[in-house]
Amino acid sequence: MDAGRADPDGTLSVAISRVHWSGNLARVTDAKMPLRAKVASSVSRTAAALSRAAGRGDGSVIGGWLGLKIDPELLAHLAAGRAIALVSGTNGKTTTTRLAAAAVGVLGRVATNSFGANMPTGHTSALAKAGSTPYAVLEVDEHYLAQVIEATDPHVVALLNLSRDQLDRAKEVAMMAQLWRSALARHPDVRVVANADDPMVVWAATPPATHDQRITPPHVTWFSAGQRWHDDSWVCPECGSTIQRSGEQWWCTGCPLRRPEPQWTVDDEGVVDPTGAWYKVKLQLPGKVNVGNAATALAVAAEFGVRPFDAVPRLGDVTSVAGRYAQVVREGRTVRLLLAKNPASWLEAFDMADEAPTLLSINARDPDGLDTSWLFDVDFAPLRGRLVLITGDRAYDLAVRLEVNDVPFQYVRTFDDAVRAVPPGRLEVIANYTAFQDIRAELDRVN
């Protein structure tokens, strides 16, 4: 990363262009923010540059934090006039945000929090740093979605999925779905792009009056990106009855909640749009999961009037996202980084990883959640037959899990030991959040 680069605009007073949104056209006019917001915006950007220069991080959080201290309304001021898409869910939001930003980029400049700093401080930093842009695509932590909808008045909200994630501090899945649902009910004018395969998401996206899923509310567009993880949606969030599944269909046995017919689907390395047209999607990102993320990104961009035909080539330009999927050559080994934070995303990582030597690294620090119980919710059987190495603060928890799972493994103390323990060629690294960041730091904060 380019430590030491400062923003070209170092002045304290910054004129911010205001964008008026009407239909698919964005009209840019000059306007001034209130003085307090201007100062806050400038301080935010300076602090971000200092943080990067000091090598302390991406600078994607600290700047926004300082800015919001000076002007709590700063995010709303920075958002005003931009046509905004919010992307939220337990998994895939960083990648989908990056792909959606690339797709919306067909229309003009897009502000985005591409480093995965997904709370209001990160949004504030991203918008302040980007200056005036007609568009913004922001990844939003699922706990903050209601708050960020209030602050940014988005044009469209994309809801990807909801599954268990760090239950020692996160809200329970059903409670999160309820929070989303209430937030969207307060903003019936917001367009929603939502995953038809996740019962929790479908319920959250559908206002109470229309929960008969045979009728799709006019402001909702459904996509199907597949769902490997079903263990958090066996009980209907509407009525408490059992949810049945058969193939890709699912339905509640006690009320009308059922899988809506998706308008966007994934088929054979490509994406099918609502007209039935199929577009080949050639990504540099691995796995079927990312074709699903691409379908979501195209559906989001379509809400701004972007045609899939124009957007698809841009998706192929995305190589890695905040270190995710990044490849680095180290001592003759091509190391690829995959982030997996919770049971659902581990299943997806196994799908993305090549049949090659694989290093698993597990920590349980604050950002990861202190509890490692979820390891038993993951079936590691797909790794049988690969050379598996384990490391990280909580490698022993993983060792006990793999033993019960009949997956042979080798314990290594450090990332460097892992590199030396595998033959030249590919080394897949799958790690949870802080373990991923540790290894990314070893690789000079690769993006």
Add this chain to the structure above:
Amino acid sequence: MSTENLRIVWIYPDLLSTYGDRGNALILARRARQRGFPVEVLEVRSDQPLPTTADIYLIGGGEDGPQALGAQRLLADGGLHRAVAQGSVVFGVCAGYQLLGTSFFAKGTQYQGLELLDLSSDRGPSRAVGELAGEIDARLGLPPLTGFENHGGRTRLGPDVSPLARVTTGVGNDGTTEGAWRGNLLGTYSHGPALARNPALADLLLRWATGAQQLPPLDDTWADRLRAERRTAVATVRV
């Protein structure tokens, strides 16, 4: 054992499987098979009748709604009570431990428990989240308990049960005692895959179920390292 197989029933995984609860079934099955017992694991969902002839019943943790629903369905089913009357082993974790008692709180309401253990649970002043450790009842002859707890309830033990352990780190029932046991029934606040960190506790359940006085030792190198690491981590935090 009731049949030629050691039968393990995991009760209501659709309701009570919040965080890695499957681990306890996997660990018991593996440790039994390594001793040569043929094993059958049944996952019984909440819309199915509970078999009454299994050797070990496992009840996991869950959110308030599923916990209340699980208790209601187990009471209506009656199968677990019949199994216990025949001497089956029951291992309850967290919400699954609470519902073995006479009453528990969920969503601000008191619910009737299964009344299989003489204990009742109440809402606590704060959520207990973190490492849990304790010295286990000497009559059980087990090494210290280690685990992770995450619960809002507090549990009062009646005269007909014994505490599983005396708390050395964390909260457990009330900050002093943790878990409970009587006969072949045992419950703990050490949540999720509690047996992963406590293989000796897994073997106790297997001895109860099989009637074996002793079981051949297994290679527990990794579990022992994990236990030692957690012991060190807990000691560091306390300083």
